[in-house]
Amino acid sequence: MKTLQVTFLLNGFEKTIVSAPNRTLLDVLRDDLNLTGAKDSCGGEGECGACTVIVDDKAINACMILIGQVQGCAVETIEGLAENGQLHPLQRAFVEAGAVQCGYCTPGAILAAKALLLENPHPSDVEIRDGLSGNLCRCTGYVKIVEAVRLAAAEMRHA
Amino acid sequence: MPETITIGKSELRKDAWKKVTGAARYVADIPLRDVYYGAIVRSSVHYGHLKSIDTQTAEQVAGVHKVVTAADVPGLPVFGALVHDQPVLAVDTIHHWGQPVAIVIADTKEIAAQAAQLVLVTVEPILPILDPVEAVELNASKLHADGNLLAQFEIKDGDVELGFAEADVILEETFSLPLVSPAYLETETSVAQWNSDGSLTVWVSSQHPFVDQAEIAAALDIPAEKVRVKSGVIGGAFGGKEDSSISIMASLAAWVVQGTVKLVNSRQESFWAHPKRHPAKIYLKLGAKNDGTFIALKAKAFVDTGAFASYGPAVGIILTETLAGSYHVPNIELDTLVVYTNGPLAGAMRGFGSPQSHFAIESMVDMVAHQLGLSAIEVRKKNILREGDQLFTGVIVNQSANSLPLALSHAENILREFEMIEAAPGKVAGSGMALVMQSMGLGAKVPDDSTHQMIWMPDGKVDLYLGAPDMGQGLIMTAEQIAAEALELPFESVSTVDLDTWNSPNGNVTCASRMTYMVGNALVDAAEQLKSQMLVQASRMMNRPLDTLSYKSGNVITSDGGKIPVSEIISRAADDGIEIQSKATFSFPYPDETTPQNLPIGMPHVLFCFGAQIARVEVDPELGKVDITHLTAIHDVGRVISRKGVEGQIEGGMAMGLGYALFENMNLKANGQWVDSFTEYLIPTFNDMPLNFRNIILEIPEESGPYGAKGIGEVTVPPTAPAIANAVYNAIGVRATALPLSPEDLAKL
Ligand code: FES
Ligand code: FES
Numbered sequence: 001m002k003t004l005q006v007t008f009l010l011n012g013f014e015k016t017i018v019s020a021p022n023r024t025l026l027d028v029l030r031d032d033l034n035l036t037g038a039k040d041s042c043g044g045e046g047e048c049g050a051c052t053v054i055v056d057d058k059a060i061n062a063c064m065i066l067i068g069q070v071q072g073c074a075v076e077t078i079e080g081l082a083e084n085g086q087l088h089p090l091q092r093a094f095v096e097a098g099a100v101q102c103g104y105c106t107p108g109a110i111l112a113a114k115a116l117l118l119e120n121p122h123p124s125d126v127e128i129r130d131g132l133s134g135n136l137c138r139c140t141g142y143v144k145i146v147e148a149v150r151l152a153a154a155e156m157r158h159a
Numbered sequence: 160m161p162e163t164i165t166i167g168k169s170e171l172r173k174d175a176w177k178k179v180t181g182a183a184r185y186v187a188d189i190p191l192r193d194v195y196y197g198a199i200v201r202s203s204v205h206y207g208h209l210k211s212i213d214t215q216t217a218e219q220v221a222g223v224h225k226v227v228t229a230a231d232v233p234g235l236p237v238f239g240a241l242v243h244d245q246p247v248l249a250v251d252t253i254h255h256w257g258q259p260v261a262i263v264i265a266d267t268k269e270i271a272a273q274a275a276q277l278v279l280v281t282v283e284p285i286l287p288i289l290d291p292v293e294a295v296e297l298n299a300s301k302l303h304a305d306g307n308l309l310a311q312f313e314i315k316d317g318d319v320e321l322g323f324a325e326a327d328v329i330l331e332e333t334f335s336l337p338l339v340s341p342a343y344l345e346t347e348t349s350v351a352q353w354n355s356d357g358s359l360t361v362w363v364s365s366q367h368p369f370v371d372q373a374e375i376a377a378a379l380d381i382p383a384e385k386v387r388v389k390s391g392v393i394g395g396a397f398g399g400k401e402d403s404s405i406s407i408m409a410s411l412a413a414w415v416v417q418g419t420v421k422l423v424n425s426r427q428e429s430f431w432a433h434p435k436r437h438p439a440k441i442y443l444k445l446g447a448k449n450d451g452t453f454i455a456l457k458a459k460a461f462v463d464t465g466a467f468a469s470y471g472p473a474v475g476i477i478l479t480e481t482l483a484g485s486y487h488v489p490n491i492e493l494d495t496l497v498v499y500t501n502g503p504l505a506g507a508m509r510g511f512g513s514p515q516s517h518f519a520i521e522s523m524v525d526m527v528a529h530q531l532g533l534s535a536i537e538v539r540k541k542n543i544l545r546e547g548d549q550l551f552t553g554v555i556v557n558q559s560a561n562s563l564p565l566a567l568s569h570a571e572n573i574l575r576e577f578e579m580i581e582a583a584p585g586k587v588a589g590s591g592m593a594l595v596m597q598s599m600g601l602g603a604k605v606p607d608d609s610t611h612q613m614i615w616m617p618d619g620k621v622d623l624y625l626g627a628p629d630m631g632q633g634l635i636m637t638a639e640q641i642a643a644e645a646l647e648l649p650f651e652s653v654s655t656v657d658l659d660t661w662n663s664p665n666g667n668v669t670c671a672s673r674m675t676y677m678v679g680n681a682l683v684d685a686a687e688q689l690k691s692q693m694l695v696q697a698s699r700m701m702n703r704p705l706d707t708l709s710y711k712s713g714n715v716i717t718s719d720g721g722k723i724p725v726s727e728i729i730s731r732a733a734d735d736g737i738e739i740q741s742k743a744t745f746s747f748p749y750p751d752e753t754t755p756q757n758l759p760i761g762m763p764h765v766l767f768c769f770g771a772q773i774a775r776v777e778v779d780p781e782l783g784k785v786d787i788t789h790l791t792a793i794h795d796v797g798r799v800i801s802r803k804g805v806e807g808q809i810e811g812g813m814a815m816g817l818g819y820a821l822f823e824n825m826n827l828k829a830n831g832q833w834v835d836s837f838t839e840y841l842i843p844t845f846n847d848m849p850l851n852f853r854n855i856i857l858e859i860p861e862e863s864g865p866y867g868a869k870g871i872g873e874v875t876v877p878p879t880a881p882a883i884a885n886a887v888y889n890a891i892g893v894r895a896t897a898l899p900l901s902p903e904d905l906a907k908l
Binding site (some may be wrong): 019030034035036038039040041042043047048050061075077079080081082087091092094095096097098100101102103104106107110125126128129130132133134135136137138139140141142143144145146 | 169171172174175176177178179180181182183184185188206245341342343344392393394395397425426427466509630631632633803804806809810811812813814815825836838842843844845846848850852906
């Protein structure tokens with residue numbers, strides 16, 4: 001079978017993998033690299049955001065891009081967010097605000113929020129909702145997720 | 160209220176740390192070696208005779224190990240919570256679209272999926288029955304051996320005809336409720352591992368691991384002790400994960416190939432073949448006096464359970480018991496039929512019959528109010544249940560009914576506030592409300608014991624072995640708070656061991672808004688036992704009479720004022736080979752003296768949660784588009800255990816209610832197939848939630864509950880849709896009798 005060699009930055013470290021070309025970034029993360037923080041929920045239709053990762057500072061549905069497309073890119077997953085065992089302010093805020101219930105949407109929502117805050121460090125509630133509108137959550141009704149992003153944004157601005 | 164250690168506070172969920180770092184292991188994430196992947200071959204007709212399954216071509220594909228069919232099931236070929244009517248894999252008949260027919264087991268998921276396409280299933284299609292009313296017509300073809308009427312509940316109280324004769328106004332209407340999906344983000348998943356000693360280890364994402372264990376054992380014809388079921392982290396359930404289909408299939412596959420097999424339903428498969436909320440048609444006739452007093456209620460409900468029973472009969476019971484909502488109506492006649500069709504199976508889903516009944520009754524109450532020129536508040540005040548009232552089932556309502564007048568007075572203020580707000584240009588605003596009564600528990604005569612265990616560790620910390628899983632709602636945090644409070648220890652000192660049927664006691668199914676209540680009560684009891692056991696050890700070690708010792712906040716206190724940390728006692732006991740552990744069972748109380756005995760099994764329910772929700776909407780009268788600008792929820796929880804946990808349940812429940820009101824509908828498409836993806840089946844997103852959201856939490860202690868607490872899981876869903884529908888009516892004068900309220904219908908009506 002035809003394979004592809006792809007080199008990219010994964011959570012700050014260079015990574016080279018060999019894969020069939022028709023596999024998605026999500027497949028490779030979950031099945032080859034055992035990075036299972038990114039989830040599949042909608043079956044790769046780009047509808048749920050549970051698979052959200054950050055590619056070159058943009059939130060991307062990992063189920064929607066083929067592995068070859070990340071050649072040379074910087075890919076960030078939820079596993080790379082905490083530094084030296086210290087949670088990222090968004091991770092802490094999600095815990096503190098009670099924004100985590102089943103948690104299946106959580107990695108994707110946190111990464112979508114991170115990409116949003118990179119672009120807009122001072123988002124209004126409406127902007128938070130817009131920024132995360134591609135991330136479904138069935139448990140929380142979103143109230144506490146918005147609160148968590150608001151809290152983290154404030155903390156990150158002051159840091 | 161007295162000072163507490165942790166009850167009523169917002170503790171940080173311990174599982175959240177793993178969830179925010181991606182370390183939490185849902186079943187699909189569990190790293191295992193040498194795993195085969197299964198792909199399920201499913202029917203692509205609604206109904207038909209299964210003529211043959213040709214697996215030959217598929218089995219010749221390189222990397223395919225086996226294609227399993229019903230012929231490979233060594234034990235019971237059918238399973239089911241209440242009725243054994245659901246085949247593990249189809250036998251002779253196809254009952255619904257997407258029914259599992261065979262399982263392809265292969266080295267990779269890609270190979271399994273490809274080979275699944277090559278399994279040749281020959282079916283002679285039969286014209287399906289998809290309407291529950293049609294299904295019970297005399298000449299309808301029989302979908303199951305005993306016919307299509309799965310269950311019927313007829314209840315009478317008073318004399319309904321006499322009541323209607325005395326009524327000043329009588330209104331009739333038929334309400335239609337759609338098929339909706341729990342749509343948890345984690346689809347059904349199971350991994351089963353065959354062990355060389357002839358046992359199986361099965362990882363499940365399930366509300367009922369002990370039922371999985373029993374049903375797997377029955378299907379494989381092996382003793383239940385040979386099946387070890389472990390709970391993964393659960394990515395939402397909402398009732399839909401009270402179905403063992405996927406775990407039985409994974410186990411069967413693992414058993415046949417003597418290996419490890421992983422089965423993950425796609426979103427499409429989840430839509431097709433996992434339990435959903437029952438569609439229903441509910442006819443209501445309500446009679447009232449001019450002053451608004453309800454005098455007679457008649458109802459007939461057709462509840463469509465789809466291809467298999469699942470929890471259909473039990474759902475029919477709660478639907479029936481909540482048809483009169485939170486109101487006292489002296490003359491009642493109710494008739495609920497739970498019917499088989501060839502639709503996707505419906506079973507347990509948050510609210511369990513009550514979202515359907517509440518849409519009907521709460522719409523009807525507003526219709527009557529409007530007819531009589533009374534306000535929504537006035538008519539409700541006249542009729543709400545009061546403490547000591549007798550329900551039509553014969554049950555006396557306890558003090559929980561005192562939350563109703565309280566909720567109404569809050570609602571009155573909120574409605575007034577909402578009505579002052581001006582509509583955006585081009586929009587028409589309206590506000591509406593609904594009350595809710597949700598039962599707790601499985602119903603009388605259904606065995607409902609829940610056992611949980613705690614062990615005091617030598618370091619003074621406590622491990623909980625909960626016998627029922629946390630499906631994401633926060634049961635573990637609640638349990639840890641209750642255990643910590645009862646043991647006078649900080650929240651941090653209590654942790655919970657992952658559920659494993661080989662180590663955990665049987666806590667029964669996580670369902671029916673009763674986990675805080677059941678688990679909490681059991682843990683309070685277990686904590687008392689634990690403390691006395693520890694004191695017995697202390698007395699022995701210290702050589703002091705037991706009655707000179709007492710326990711306080713992690714220490715043993717002696718009568719002369721001495722203080723010894725518990726950890727010292729426990730570790731010394733451990734050195735002597737003694738473990739300080741306790742196990743307690745709580746049984747849902749149905750006291751013989753007060754529980755009517757003349758009703759079917761599962762009826763009546765005796766404890767209730769009440770609440771109210773108020774919605775403000777803005778409607779575009781041209782396009783019929785509804786924007787929900789404000790939602791306020793008022794719910795009595797007895798006693799808050801975990802503040803953020805309770806708020807999260809209410810917020811999430813309302814979002815689900817909002818989806819039920821506005822978009823969710825798993826209907827048949829023009830091509831004859833069910834809506835089966837998130838592209839077509841819309842659940843609420845961030846932007847669909849109102850910007851103004853408020854929670855008012857009432858605390859009227861439930862005397863039989865732990866620290867006064869009771870349930871909150873389901874009661875939050877039923878009032879949302881009728882509150883929104885009532886608000887829409889108040890905005891544009893259009894009464895919608897079907898959900899979801901689609902813009903096309905509102906503009907057209
Ligand atoms: S899995 Fe749903 S968007 Fe990627
Ligand atoms: S927390 Fe369960 S889906 Fe968001």
